[in-house]
Structures are given as structure tokens and as C-alpha cells.
Amino acid sequence: MSRSRLRVEWRASLSLVGTVLRYLSVPLAFPLVVALYYANDVLVFAATIVAVVGVGYGLERLDPDPDLGPREGFLMVGLTWLAVAVVGTMPYLLAGTGTLAEPVNALFESMSGFTTTGATVMGSFDDHSKAILMWRQLTQWLGGMGIVVLAVAILPELSVGGAQLMDAEAPGPGIEKLTPRIAETARVLWLAYVGITALEVVLLYGLHAAPPLVGVESLAPNMTFYNAVAHGLTTMPTGGFSPEADSIAAFSAAVQWLVIPFMVVAGTNFALVWRAVNGSPGRVVRDTEFRAYLGLLGVVTALLAGLLFTGGATGLELGSVVPGDAENSLRQAAFQVVSLVTTTGYATSDFAGWSEASKYLLLFTMFVGGSGGSTGGAVKIIRWVVVVKAIRRELFTTVHPEAVSPVRLAGSVVDERAIRGIFAFTLLYFVLFFVGTVFVVVDASRVDYSINVLEAMSATASTLGNVGPGFGSLGPFGSYEQFSDASKLFMVFLMWVGRLEILPVLVLFTPGYWRS
Amino acid sequence: MSRSRLRVEWRASLSLVGTVLRYLSVPLAFPLVVALYYANDVLVFAATIVAVVGVGYGLERLDPDPDLGPREGFLMVGLTWLAVAVVGTMPYLLAGTGTLAEPVNALFESMSGFTTTGATVMGSFDDHSKAILMWRQLTQWLGGMGIVVLAVAILPELSVGGAQLMDAEAPGPGIEKLTPRIAETARVLWLAYVGITALEVVLLYGLHAAPPLVGVESLAPNMTFYNAVAHGLTTMPTGGFSPEADSIAAFSAAVQWLVIPFMVVAGTNFALVWRAVNGSPGRVVRDTEFRAYLGLLGVVTALLAGLLFTGGATGLELGSVVPGDAENSLRQAAFQVVSLVTTTGYATSDFAGWSEASKYLLLFTMFVGGSGGSTGGAVKIIRWVVVVKAIRRELFTTVHPEAVSPVRLAGSVVDERAIRGIFAFTLLYFVLFFVGTVFVVVDASRVDYSINVLEAMSATASTLGNVGPGFGSLGPFGSYEQFSDASKLFMVFLMWVGRLEILPVLVLFTPGYWRS
């Protein structure tokens, strides 16, 4: 295929990927500082910084003055997450310790980080230095920041899979009107993202350090400053990585309660969050998606709390729920439901050992997803709202074939193209989930790895939806390490395609995208 | 709710259900004759005939001159399959033998018959008389006839879930133009349906009886006249019931090869079949859906034959496949693929014991379904064709947001409302499948019945898609008897809602349907 026949200026896209890689050197200074502080893996991060700057400059030289149309935009977005995940393996590979020293494992962990999935292939957490574990946390925070910018500023411009709706519901003037340029929008979102992260770090560490200052016992004995920062970095991106093998079960009930509202905020449309902190909380409360989101969290939590309160979940390795303990039942239910609906993936109980009914309730929540314009993954609340309204419309027009019956959101008519895009997205999501489950089961049987279908379903739903944990040995305190390389690479694909809302990645695989 | 507030003339609908019940007395004469011939269960069928005539007349008196609008049409269709399934339990209950003497089992078997599903809750086949087993076969033939009329003559008029497309592809003048009245269309279809059934009976019995007439060995030693009729009755409706516990594995390879083309015809649009026998086979060959259907059957058969030829499927109770036996591999692959794609549900091998890869390939085929306007169930080829085209259009418009890009079938633009309906249907289908699987698993765990998720998936896909067999103990030579009553009743609902294309039944559950 000669260059002239190609319709895509791939050099422009690669050049901007190069810019992203070069900028990656700035946050890499943070794990370098951690490495210096703990005097471990210093050279690893120094070398990585040199490499990303070098590779970044090299790519930028392909097109010193890149001009991006929509096609180049798709390519750039798809390639950015791939490139960042690939160079993100360097610290794991250079450190060379534990299971992450394997290239496929390193790629899995890196993609899981930058897509804010949180599925891990780590074996023992003790195999890795504090700096490596902090880098792992940081990849999620950086990935989440990228997703916020993508979801609020870029995808709506490209009107992909109903993404134009993601901001339609933000009441009042659209965020673009307030800040006319994408760069300015991005800056505002960064500020909110950094600010809320900082607030969580302060509060988490405050639970640890403040009570002793007034002479009472610490409310979070093991929430050190390192841990406060580490978890601050993975809540806002709905990431779910933790440097503790026991996730949030390692911490006190006070910490667990505190993390819940931060996860709820992380799963909220960032345009709404920005409005709320800018003094319009009333508009937030009237938002259709936000109400559906809170309503769903409330109903599912109540159901699950009821199941736990009456039946309990005893005999678990971690986080057993004693029947009849109201605070415990409510906390475990709320934490797990919020964690899975928002696709964060933290856990305070080994829910893989809960009753069948509870487990399937949790499997459902893995498909919900956060709000549009949040860092949450999966299908997303706004799409479900539109799907439900569109199916009700379909039932209505079945009886009234002559009726013109538009779908409305907050009083405005939703464009039929957006509805079509949402249907296509949701159906593709289920097809990928279904095909993915079969791939995982058949591949497992090929290599004689014993997995049941529920575990395979949870693995697929969890990676495609960027949730993180699954059931069985992939439970919240488990690992994906035992899968074959083929399955791991397939899940890397699922995390990538799921994170980027499927359609923008799939178009790259159509011949029509590349030629006129 | 006072009668005046109701917008639906439910008396008119019930009156026509009564007419259907009264007419049911005519085909009931057939099992009565069988009962007389074998001198067994004669009173059972005599009493059933009296009952359906009595109940039918009673319902007809509710509205002696019923006038049916679209709303009453939906209610009549939904109630007809329910009412027929309920009165269809009478022979099983009156005979009072075997597992079918249980009311819930009788309802399951009867609904499975009239919806042409073919899932069974029978234990030993020897518990039941020849007349009862023939009645069971006949319910499928009658149900299939109802579905042909519904799919070709009624649903397209109601434009439900894209059903208006079912005939759009029939080349040349639409069948309605050739036969302007629904009653006339129905008569023509009856003739084709009866004719092809009769042809199959003759050919099946011919394999048995003809060779000895010229002095050679019978090609089908156990294909008695009774068996020829019994299987003729369940092929055209893609029903899959058999009076033999071993289904088609009980018969010779010649019988198995002969049944395959009849299943293929049963899964073809009946308007096309009617055209082919009326001298326009060329038009049939150019039909988009028909080509997709044959292409899919060919590709999946080739894949599966390859898996069987290289790996085999040995050690089965019935129908083992020896690796390297080309005829056997091809026959077993073709038979099972055609049986499951067309949603017939016959089997010549215990495919529940095949390799994982083969089994999942078969699970996929359970979602395909026959052509629109056939007796096949599940999603149906025409919908998949439209879904694939619509998703490709979505990918195209993602890159070309300004492009107007209609979906075309055979050169004509497909109405966007039909596309919307098809998306809504397909998504609802997957949601029902997913929710259904969870219901079955959770209910099984409630009653301590051990079932794995694959088996539950197959049970849901098979009943919702009116396929019949599943995996595990629900395999082609197994039974659904071990499920709890709750699960059985839920599957009765799935068979009912799946057979009637979901939306026409769901509208009955919306308040807007009942009031203005």
C-alpha cells in the first residue's frame, strides 16, 4: 500500500504519541524520588526516564508540526494507550523481580494500570520495591487523568457510541462554553482531579495521624503516608490497585467508610463534579444520570446488605460478615457495590466466597459502570438510562405504530443517531463479553487450567469493563497470573478496547478507515 | 379498574382464543385414532376433545362478534399460546403416567411442544402410551403451523422488533399481493407445510419399506410408519421432540442424512419455500438472508467437522465420533449444526460430551436461529444480517460523521425504525439470556441442585431460543426434570416469550398498553 493511497496521516498521530511519551518523564520523577528515599531501584527509573524522553523525541521527529483531523485523533488515542502501556513495562522488566519480570505479565500489569482496570498478575507483593509499587499506583492515576480528558473533552467531539451525550446532561451552559479550548477544559479538569486526590490523601493520613495528636488512639494504624498517597492515586481513576495484598481489607472500618464517598465522586460525571465545586450543587442533584446512579447504588446496596445481614458470609480468609451485624453488613455491602459499580475494584471482603445470590448480584454490577464523563468503565449509567428509555419507546410504538415518540433526557430530545450509537455499543459490549468468556474457557481447557464458567465470565466482564477483580482465584485478593499467555494478551486487548469505548478502537481495524 | 377505562377489548381477544381452542378438537382426533388403534388412553383423548370444545364455546360467548384491532391482536396471540399450552396438559394429566402426571411437568412439556422448543421433562419414555407420545409430537406440528402464520402473515402487519423485514427480502411481489387476505395466505402456507411434512413421512418410511420390496436390506430397520409420522410432525416446526429417547441417534445414517435437508428447509423463510415450489428457485438463491443462512451452516459445519475429524468425540453413551472417519465426522457435524442453528434440537450424538471448543461452538449456534418467516426460533438470521450491517454503518459514520449512510438489504433502504426495533430485540434477547442464566443458577443453589454455569447458560439459551437440548444432564438424551418447579415455570415463561418474539409479550406487561 503506497503512502499516497493512505488517507490517515499516521506520522502526525505518532508524533503526538511521542509528545505524550516525552511528558511521561515528568510524573516518572515521583517514583524516582520514592526510589531515592528507599534507596532501591533508582537506576530503574532513571533509565526509564531517559528511554521515554528518547523514544518520545524520536517519534516527534516523524512530523514536527502535526495537524490532527478526526481520523488522526482516533489513531492517536488508540496508539497512546498502547504505547504508554508498552513503555510502562520498563520499570517492571528492569527491576526484574517477582512475576512482573515476565514480559507478558509486565504488559498485563501496565495495561491494567493505564486503563485503570486494576487486575493484577502479581504473585507475592513482597517481591517488589516500594518505588515499583508506587509506580504501579501512579500508572492508574495517570491513566484516569487521560480518561477524564478523553471522555469530557475529546470523545464528545468525535460523537462516538453516544459519547456526545456524556456532557449533554450537564445542566446549564456546556463545559465547552465556559472554557472554549480543549486545552483549557483539560486544565480545569486536572485541577479538580488533583484537588480531590489531595483531599483524599490528607483525610486518609489524617485518620492515621490526627487522633494521636489529641491523645486518642489512631483510627487507621497502618495508613502510613506512603499508603495514603498510594490509595489516593487509585481512587479518583477508579483504578483499584493497592500496594497491600489485602486491598482495603487491610485497613480499619473508618478508612473503609471514608473511601466510599470518594469512589462515588470518582464515578460521577466530571463536568458535574466541577460544577458542584464551583457552587452549583442544586444542578447536580437534578441531573438524571446522577439520580439514576445514586438510586442504583442505594437499591443494590440495600439488597446486598439484606442478604449479608440475614445470611452472612462466614469462613472467608478476609472480611467475613457475621449475620446480624448491621454496621458490618451495611459497610461490606456498600463498599463492594460502590467499588464494582464505579469499576474501582477495591475490596474489603473476599466476595468471591459470598453466597451464589450475592455473587451474581455483584456480577451484574460489573456491567453498570460509572457515569459518562467519569473515570469509571463498563457500559456506563447514561447508556443504560438511554437503553431503558429507548426500549420503553419501542414497546410504546409497538402498540402505537403511528406515534412519533422521541426519547428525552432532562426535557431535551435525544438525537436518534446517538441512540443508535448507544444500542450498537451496548450490543457490541455483550457480544465481546460473550465471545471473550468462550475464548477464556476454551483457552484454559487447551492448557489444562481448570476454570469454571462463572470465573471466566467474571474475568472477561472485569477486564472489558476495567473493573479489576473477578471470582474464584481471580477474587479481590487473588491474581490473574495463572492464565496462559494467550489469555493474558487477549485480556490486554479487552482492557484496551473497553477503556477506549470499543468503537474508536474497532474503526482502526476497518479497511475503510485507512483508505478513502 | 373499571371496564370503561380499559382500552383493550379483552373479550374480543378471549373470544378468538376460544375459537382456536374449539378448532383444536379437530387435530385431537388424530391421537384419538392412535389411542383406538393401540387400545390405550382412548378416554383421555375423548375427554380432552369434549373439554376444548366446551371451554372454546364458553370463551366465544364472551363476544359473539369479535372485532380485532392491533391491541387485541397482541393479547390474542399471547393468550393463545398460553391457553393452548394449558389445555394441552390435559392428556398428560388424565393419562397420569410417568413424570408428566405432575402439573408443572405437564405444563412444561405442553409449552415446550406448542412453542416447538422440544425441551423435555420426561423420565422413562416407556411410561407413556403411543397415543400420548404422538400427541406430544403433534403439539409441535400445530405450534409450528401457528408460528408460520404468525411470522409471515400477522407479525409483519404489527411491525414488531423488525418483523416487517421478515418478508421484505422475499424477491418479487410480496406474498400479500399474491394472496390479498390473511386467511388466504394462511391457507397457502398450510398447504406447503402439510405437503412437505407428508413428503418427509413418505421418504422416511420409504427408507424403511422400499428396499425389502426389491429384495435388499432395509436402510432404516426401525423407521416404522409410526416413527416416520412422529418425526415428520416435528421436523417442519423445528420442534425436535422424538418418541425415541435416543432421538435421531436411534436411526441409521441414511435416516440422519435424509433429515438434514428437511431441517434446512424448515429453517428457511416460508415465503421463499412457497416461491421455490411455485417455480422461482432462482429468486431463492439470490436472497440475502438465505445465502447468509447457507453460508453460516457451511462454515460452522466445516469448522466442527474439522474438530471432530482431528480430535473425535469418543467414549460417549451414544453417537461417538471416531477420529479420522470422514463420513462420520461430516455427518455428526452437519446434523448437530443444522439442528441447533435451525433450533430443531434433534441429535445424533451426545454433544454434551464433546470437547470444550466444540461445545462452545454449538452454544453460539443456539443464538443464530432460523430465517425470518420460518418456524425457527432464537434471534434469527435476518436480524443478525441487519445488526452486522448496522454496526458496520456505525463504524463508518464514526469516521465520516457527516455521511448519510442508510443500511441496505437487496438494494432497498431498511427503515430506521426497523433497525431500531432489531437492536432493541437483540439487546433484550441477551439481557433475558443473562438474567435467565443467573435465575437458573441461583434457584438451583437454593434447592441444592448442582448445576454448572455452562449448563445453566445452555438451559436458558435453549428455552428462550426454542432450541430444546442443553449441555450436561440437559443434553440431547437428557431431561429438564431435575429442575425445581420455580425454574421450570420460569423456563415456561422463557419459551413463551421467546417464541412470540419477546416484544409482543412484553407490551402486555406495560400499563400503557391497557389504558389510553
Ligand SMILES: [K+]
Ligand atoms: K478498576
Ligand SMILES: [K+]
Ligand atoms: K426446537
